[in-house]
Amino acid sequence: xxxxxxxxxxLNKTKFENRGKEFKLGxxxxxxxxxxxxxxxxxxxxxxxxxxxxxxxEPIKAHKGIVLCMSKDGDNILTGGDDGCFLKxxxxxxxxxxxxxxxxxxxxxxxxxxxxxxTSGNIxxxxxPNKKEPKLLEHESTIGGxxxxxxxxxxxxxxxxxxxxxxxxxxxxxxxxxxxxKGSHNKVIFSPDDRYLVTSMQENxxxxxxxxxxxxxxxxxxxxxxxxxxxxxxxxxxxxxxxNDAVCWPFDGDGPVGREPICLPYVGNKLVTFVExxxxxxxxxxxxxxxxxxxxxxxxxxxTIIIRSFTEFEVSAIAVxxxxxxxLIGDMGGNILWTSIWDEEKK
Amino acid sequence: xxxxxxxxxxxxxTGFLGAGKTTLLNRILTEQHGKKYAVIVNEFGEQGIDNDxxxxxxxxxxxxxxxxxxxxxxGDLIRILSGLMKxxxxxxxxxxxxxxxxxxxxxxxxxxxxxxxxxRTKLDAIVTVADAVHLSTQLTDHHEAEEQIAFAxxxxxxxxDLVDESGLEVVKERIKKINPFAKIINTTKCGVSLNEILxxxxxxxxxxxxxxxxxxxxxxxxxxxxxxxSLSFVSDTPLDMEKFQDWFSxxxxxxxxxxxxxxxxxxxxxxxDRYVFQGVHMLMDASPMGKWPEGKERSSRLVFxxxxxxxxxxxxGFENCKSA
Numbered sequence: 001x002x003x004x005x006x007x008x009x010x011l012n013k014t015k016f017e018n019r020g021k022e023f024k025l026g027x028x029x030x031x032x033x034x035x036x037x038x039x040x041x042x043x044x045x046x047x048x049x050x051x052x053x054x055x056x057x058e059p060i061k062a063h064k065g066i067v068l069c070m071s072k073d074g075d076n077i078l079t080g081g082d083d084g085c086f087l088k089x090x091x092x093x094x095x096x097x098x099x100x101x102x103x104x105x106x107x108x109x110x111x112x113x114x115x116x117x118x119t120s121g122n123i124x125x126x127x128x129p130n131k132k133e134p135k136l137l138e139h140e141s142t143i144g145g146x147x148x149x150x151x152x153x154x155x156x157x158x159x160x161x162x163x164x165x166x167x168x169x170x171x172x173x174x175x176x177x178x179x180x181x182k183g184s185h186n187k188v189i190f191s192p193d194d195r196y197l198v199t200s201m202q203e204n205x206x207x208x209x210x211x212x213x214x215x216x217x218x219x220x221x222x223x224x225x226x227x228x229x230x231x232x233x234x235x236x237x238x239x240x241x242x243x244n245d246a247v248c249w250p251f252d253g254d255g256p257v258g259r260e261p262i263c264l265p266y267v268g269n270k271l272v273t274f275v276e277x278x279x280x281x282x283x284x285x286x287x288x289x290x291x292x293x294x295x296x297x298x299x300x301x302x303x304t305i306i307i308r309s310f311t312e313f314e315v316s317a318i319a320v321x322x323x324x325x326x327x328l329i330g331d332m333g334g335n336i337l338w339t340s341i342w343d344e345e346k347k
Numbered sequence: 348x349x350x351x352x353x354x355x356x357x358x359x360x361t362g363f364l365g366a367g368k369t370t371l372l373n374r375i376l377t378e379q380h381g382k383k384y385a386v387i388v389n390e391f392g393e394q395g396i397d398n399d400x401x402x403x404x405x406x407x408x409x410x411x412x413x414x415x416x417x418x419x420x421x422g423d424l425i426r427i428l429s430g431l432m433k434x435x436x437x438x439x440x441x442x443x444x445x446x447x448x449x450x451x452x453x454x455x456x457x458x459x460x461x462x463x464x465x466x467r468t469k470l471d472a473i474v475t476v477a478d479a480v481h482l483s484t485q486l487t488d489h490h491e492a493e494e495q496i497a498f499a500x501x502x503x504x505x506x507x508d509l510v511d512e513s514g515l516e517v518v519k520e521r522i523k524k525i526n527p528f529a530k531i532i533n534t535t536k537c538g539v540s541l542n543e544i545l546x547x548x549x550x551x552x553x554x555x556x557x558x559x560x561x562x563x564x565x566x567x568x569x570x571x572x573x574x575x576x577s578l579s580f581v582s583d584t585p586l587d588m589e590k591f592q593d594w595f596s597x598x599x600x601x602x603x604x605x606x607x608x609x610x611x612x613x614x615x616x617x618x619x620d621r622y623v624f625q626g627v628h629m630l631m632d633a634s635p636m637g638k639w640p641e642g643k644e645r646s647s648r649l650v651f652x653x654x655x656x657x658x659x660x661x662x663x664g665f666e667n668c669k670s671a
Binding site for chain 2: 026027028030043044045065066068082102103104105107121122141142160182183184201202203224225332334
């Protein structure tokens with residue numbers, strides 16, 4: 001047994017913590033999703049809470065065990081859990097069970113224009129708008145992630161050995177093609193301009209495909225698995241976790257091949273565990289393994305400010321309200337900070 | 348893979364269909380009152396499992412994209428263990444039941460390769476349930492049966508009431524020939540004290556020091572080249588660290604696929620600490636583990652379990668590592 005010698009330094013609270021509201025719930029935060037000016041948070045005890053105007057709703061008992069994944073469909077929350085349920089939850093807490101897969105976990109959920117998707121094992125279940133029965137898209141191995149493009153005509157499904165790219169034709173028929181790269185692929189996202197597809201892998205690297213010509217390449221050099229990554233400022237940068245810096249790859253022009261990423265350093269040499277783009281800005285919110293959160297301008301690292309100081313628990317969720325007035329931070333220790341972003345005089 | 352109290356122990360139950368895995372599982376779950384277990388199964392529904400938290404998995408073996416063909420992991424375990432670690436209530440232990448024909452190596456390697464898994468859980472032990480009546484035939488017919496014995500920390504030799512004494516001795520000798528480390532426990536209907544199969548910490552380096560294997564003479568004979576066997580070496584002459592590292596890393600790089608498990612305690616010239624290691628195929632956990640005990644002779648001991656060991660010139664390689 002090793003004694004834990006790491007002691008938290010005494011640090012004053014940030015102005016965001018001073019003027020914000022802290023909730024010490026003690027339940028690991030697994031997900032957060034913005035719905036208008038509310039933020040829905042999923043927890044490791046299967047509950048969902050809605051935060052708005054600095055208030056938390058009563059816990060909504062959504063799943064038996066863990067809220068594994070979360071997304072939204074319009075003003076509704078979508079969740080998948082280890083109880084095998086795929087749920088649609090309204091902001092006032094009404095639960096509608098869309099699918100139930102028993103002892104098989106619902107690992108991923110997403111939606112686009114009324115089409116709802118969840119995955120369980122190696123199958124994508126796709127509910128087209130107003131259809132009761134889902135369409136089943138089967139894959140050779142367990143699904144690591146799923147994403148719609150902006151128009152909802154393409155569905156990328158990451159798995160062992162690459163990505164299956166499903167396309168919907170105008171008669172609503174889905175056909176698939178394969179993007180191959182050896183290894184196990186986890187989370188997948190499209191760039192907001194739909195030009196690129198990016199996956200994180202079981203190895204400490206990312207992989208991307210440029211869809212018009214299928215050029216692909218790895219982005220490597222990370223010390224840990226990349227659990228969080230997102231496009232920033234439309235599609236100009238891809239911000240990534242998995243290193244002591246927030247590593248931001250350039251995706252403008254011809255993309256990142258042969259170009260260096262911008263690395264945003266943070267004090268303390270902790271691992272970046274979460275990145276969240278700041279809406280409509282060339283900036284990101286970065287969460288670290290010790291619970292601290294920073295706001296950084298990508299092209300001007302000196303403009304980094306600290307939002308939250310240490311909690312000693314890894315940051316597992318960050319979300320910004322639609323009007324960009326408030327943000328929410330959650331960590332694996334169940335600490336939540338809700339705070340306004342702008343100083344009073346700037347309002 | 349060094350321990351902290353935050354890591355949840357994971358026990359892996361292997362064994363052929365019908366050997367009694369589910370009987371053992373239910374025994375664990377019903378006898379351990381007040382403990383919270385998660386059970387990960389791959390043959391769900393075959394027999395009832397008496398637990399709140401049963402997770403259905405597919406045994407998905409992934410090759411890591413790192414150029415090493417024997418570096419395989421269980422993708423489903425990474426996903427499920429990472430998920431379970433987000434639970435609000437803390438688990439006392441996790442039990443993974445594998446299918447009868449599973450190779451235990453990818454399960455064990457998952458705990459070496461995936462950092463998230465290694466940070467939050469630890470492989471406690473591989474417990475193989477074997478049917479005393481059928482094990483001999485299974486060992487001849489299925490390489491998976493050999494691997495399950497080769498990787499075992501504990502072999503629960505079940506249904507001993509159905510074989511006579513000489514038959515039992517034959518089976519036990521066969522197990523020992525494959526794996527001199529495994530503790531063999533005779534049972535009927537998996538009747539075993541649970542502290543003999545749970546919380547063993549068998550994969551910690553500290554435990555390598557505690558377990559004295561049944562060292563065998565190396566003049567055993569082979570029925571097939573395919574056979575999994577073990578070879579062990581002892582030296583009272585200290586080893587040269589550089590020579591040993593050079594030999595051993597090359598050996599694992601080139602023969603790692605055939606070497607299933609290795610364990611060793613090493614005495615290096617000029618080093619006051621004991622060096623301890625244990626490995627699965629090419630993956631290795633090694634560390635100095637404190638001073639040699641006072642009054643006890645320093646010596647190096649090395650054990651290999653694998654296939655085609657006799658073709659690897661292990662004795663010569665080991666001899667060459669001795670300090671001049």
